[in-house]
Amino acid sequence: MTMPELMYREALNQALAEEMERDANVFLIGEEVGRYNGAFKVSQGLLDRFGSARIIDAPISELGFTGMSVGAAMVGLRPVVEMMTWNFAILAMDQIVNNAAKLRHMSGGQLRCPIVFRGPGGAGGRLSSQHSQALEANYAHFPGLKVIAPATPADAKGMLKAAIRDENPVIMFEGERLYALKGEVPEGEHVVPLGKADVKREGTDVTIITWSRMYYFCMEAAEQLAKEGISAEVLDLRTLRPLDEEAILASVRKTNRVVIVEEGWALAGVGASVVDLIQSKAFDDLDAPVGRVTGLDVNMSYAANLENATQPDAPKIIDAVKKVLYREGA
Amino acid sequence: MASPYSKEQLLTMYRKMYLIRRFEERTGQQYTLGKIAGFCHLYIGQEAVAVGPNEAIRPDDYMLSAYRDHGQPLARGSDAGMVMAELFGRGTGYSKGKGGSMHIFDIEHHFYGGYGIVGGQIPLAAGMAFASRYRNEDRVTVCYFGDAAANQGSFHETLNMASKWKLPVIYICENNRYGMGTAIARTSAVPEIYKRASAYGMRGEPVDGMDCLKMYEAVKDAAAYCRAGKGPVLLEANTYRFRGHSVADPATYRSKQEVEEERKNDPIPKLRDYAIKNKLAVDSDFEAIDEEVKAQVDAAVKFADESPEPALEELWRDTIVEEGEQDVRPRERVLGVKVTNWPKYPSGQELKVTWDLEPREQAEQADKKAGLSR
Numbered sequence: 245m246t247m248p249e250l251m252y253r254e255a256l257n258q259a260l261a262e263e264m265e266r267d268a269n270v271f272l273i274g275e276e277v278g279r280y281n282g283a284f285k286v287s288q289g290l291l292d293r294f295g296s297a298r299i300i301d302a303p304i305s306e307l308g309f310t311g312m313s314v315g316a317a318m319v320g321l322r323p324v325v326e327m328m329t330w331n332f333a334i335l336a337m338d339q340i341v342n343n344a345a346k347l348r349h350m351s352g353g354q355l356r357c358p359i360v361f362r363g364p365g366g367a368g369g370r371l372s373s374q375h376s377q378a379l380e381a382n383y384a385h386f387p388g389l390k391v392i393a394p395a396t397p398a399d400a401k402g403m404l405k406a407a408i409r410d411e412n413p414v415i416m417f418e419g420e421r422l423y424a425l426k427g428e429v430p431e432g433e434h435v436v437p438l439g440k441a442d443v444k445r446e447g448t449d450v451t452i453i454t455w456s457r458m459y460y461f462c463m464e465a466a467e468q469l470a471k472e473g474i475s476a477e478v479l480d481l482r483t484l485r486p487l488d489e490e491a492i493l494a495s496v497r498k499t500n501r502v503v504i505v506e507e508g509w510a511l512a513g514v515g516a517s518v519v520d521l522i523q524s525k526a527f528d529d530l531d532a533p534v535g536r537v538t539g540l541d542v543n544m545s546y547a548a549n550l551e552n553a554t555q556p557d558a559p560k561i562i563d564a565v566k567k568v569l570y571r572e573g574a
Numbered sequence: 575m576a577s578p579y580s581k582e583q584l585l586t587m588y589r590k591m592y593l594i595r596r597f598e599e600r601t602g603q604q605y606t607l608g609k610i611a612g613f614c615h616l617y618i619g620q621e622a623v624a625v626g627p628n629e630a631i632r633p634d635d636y637m638l639s640a641y642r643d644h645g646q647p648l649a650r651g652s653d654a655g656m657v658m659a660e661l662f663g664r665g666t667g668y669s670k671g672k673g674g675s676m677h678i679f680d681i682e683h684h685f686y687g688g689y690g691i692v693g694g695q696i697p698l699a700a701g702m703a704f705a706s707r708y709r710n711e712d713r714v715t716v717c718y719f720g721d722a723a724a725n726q727g728s729f730h731e732t733l734n735m736a737s738k739w740k741l742p743v744i745y746i747c748e749n750n751r752y753g754m755g756t757a758i759a760r761t762s763a764v765p766e767i768y769k770r771a772s773a774y775g776m777r778g779e780p781v782d783g784m785d786c787l788k789m790y791e792a793v794k795d796a797a798a799y800c801r802a803g804k805g806p807v808l809l810e811a812n813t814y815r816f817r818g819h820s821v822a823d824p825a826t827y828r829s830k831q832e833v834e835e836e837r838k839n840d841p842i843p844k845l846r847d848y849a850i851k852n853k854l855a856v857d858s859d860f861e862a863i864d865e866e867v868k869a870q871v872d873a874a875v876k877f878a879d880e881s882p883e884p885a886l887e888e889l890w891r892d893t894i895v896e897e898g899e900q901d902v903r904p905r906e907r908v909l910g911v912k913v914t915n916w917p918k919y920p921s922g923q924e925l926k927v928t929w930d931l932e933p934r935e936q937a938e939q940a941d942k943k944a945g946l947s948r
């Protein structure tokens with residue numbers, strides 16, 4: 245049986261429509277989500293289908309409409325808040341971190357906050373510093389939140405559906421540069437559980453751990469490495485909080501060598517925590533220090549060559565893999 | 575002219591204000607004894623602002639506040655012992671001792687919390703009001719915040735949305751004239767907070783916050799306005815805190831004379847005098863309340879003092895909702911009473927959303943008029 249091919253944005257659109265159909269408590273709010281059909285067209289056609297009380301064009305008040313949605317979730321609605329991009333959600337961080345993440349705790353278990361905050365993260369194309377940031381590490385830091393970052397259209401659909409059904413605040417990073425990417429997406433009830441990583445490519449010599457857009461560079465690197473006789477396993481974390489410790493450790497025990505690839509900055513990054521996990525729970529299984537490929541420790545430039553140099557890519561990943569394999573004097 | 579209030583109404587309001595006053599006095603005392611820690615903000619002087627409005631709304635209307643949040647839940651009917659236990663950091667507190675003074679939550683009484691970030695609760699209230707409209711319920715949400723909070727972006731962003739979408743929310747600014755040690759006039763271009771409502775096309779009014787009945791009337795009226803779908807209301811309750819910003823603050827930034835002047839406006843004797851003058855109560859009524867409330871507050875302190883600290887396993891609870899997990903009902907958990915009025919929300923199957931936030935025809939006509947095609 246062949247599955248329909250959908251773009252990443254279409255997969256998200258399908259998830260939203262299906263969940264809104266299933267549960268009238270679900271509504272979508274954000275800048276340009278309604279009549280404009282979404283800044284990245286994720287909400288295409290939803291206003292016509294669900295009306296203006298459920299597909300809400302918000303003013304440019306990130307903190308305001310985020311907090312308002314948290315309040316709606318406190319009394320049982322299930323808001324999906326679209327951030328035009330995560331760069332702008334920095335203005336809303338107080339409401340996400342100080343309210344959504346802590347409501348259940350501060351109320352001693354009286355309240356729940358079933359809400360999804362979603363939108364594109366990571367670098368745009370030639371947009372310079374304020375529009376090109378991978379900010380997932382910021383949110384992965386906070387107890388009370390779940391953080392997800394699917395790479396493929398199928399995962400995007402399945403994880404958004406799971407996020408909307410989750411009783412906790414979920415932060416969903418989509419890839420700004422993934423929206424037009426196509427892949428097979430199961431129709432109808434396709435729910436990918438949160439907190440589960442996925443071995444996207446089996447291998448025996450080294451594990452490459454990644455998520456979101458970097459996944460594609462990792463797959464490209466793995467293909468090239470295969471030609472050189474190096475068998476790389478690609479583990480797509482998909483969820484960054486909670487980390488799927490079992491899947492990470494199982495893969496490390498199998499390949500004994502690890503490279504972690506992250507679009508964001510190295511210091512206090514998600515990868516740093518994965519390294520910590522591996523060295524504290526699987527040190528004896530390691531044949532080499534864990535390698536990391538991250539964005540450079542600088543802000544993003546506009547100039548094409550500088551922008552490219554700032555981000556991880558397949559050649560950098562290949563170098564890192566060879567280093568943990570002690571090959572070619574890397 | 576005869577008073578429009580019944581004896582019962584007046585004594586209920588008096589009793590609640592008096593309870594808050596005595597509770598707060600004991601709170602300050604327990605803080606000095608080291609039984610209460612952290613930031614602890616007393617409500618003494620502002621009792622009318624919590625009690626009048628609470629009597630003017632329904633028990634199932636929503637309410638939330640900032641960190642000066644012991645008064646409102648007591649006005650709503652929360653258990654004084656469990657509030658005190660929360661201040662003591664005991665497992666029998668409303669939030670199992672995890673929230674403390676600044677985060678009292680009592681969902682059974684529809685009190686949706688105290689919040690420690692200045693202005694952070696203002697958008698939450700709009701969201702709760704949004705949910706009421708979304709479900710076609712005629713509930714209102716009452717949200718308290720301080721004068722200094724009115725300078726936060728959250729205030730301006732939220733008023734804009736609440737007014738545009740006609741959300742049934744009553745914002746009560748407790749203007750006690752200071753944000754910590756800074757007089758509001760020093761930091762605000764327009765220190766009359768109610769005037770800011772006009773910038774968002776919404777109703778805004780000043781109210782005498784030292785008069786419980788004035789607060790009652792203002793909120794009664796505002797609630798009817800909200801329930802009729804006319805939109806939000808901003809009330810500026812002009813009030814005064816007789817104590818420092820928190821228990822630890824000696825409040826040297828205000829003159830003795832100013833405080834003395836304001837103490838003459840004490841809302842509690844004011845209500846008492848009103849009741850006596852209108853022949854709705856006599857001295858012995860107040861003496862009886864005095865005794866009852868003192869005993870109630872004594873019992874609350876004793877309850878808190880004798881309660882155990884939370885179990886260490888509690889550290890790992892209440893951060894993430896596990897699948898199938900129920901919400902905690904504090905009075906059921908602590909006192910073993912059956913809580914019956916826990917909020918219930920319609921499931922996604924039962925719910926019919928009939929509200930049109932931005933009617934399509936209207937939008938299309940506007941487009942047509944402007945010569946736009948879609």
Ligand SMILES: Cc1ncc(C[n+]2csc(CCOP(=O)(O)OP(=O)(O)O)c2C)c(N)n1
Binds near residue numbers: 722723
């Ligand atoms: C965002 C933020 N900034 C600063 C503080 C520190 N702080 C706590 S209360 C307060 C004064 C607020 O005054 P107001 O809003 O008028 O309320 P009141 O204390 O008078 O009731 C300040 C500055 C805080 N809690 N949150």
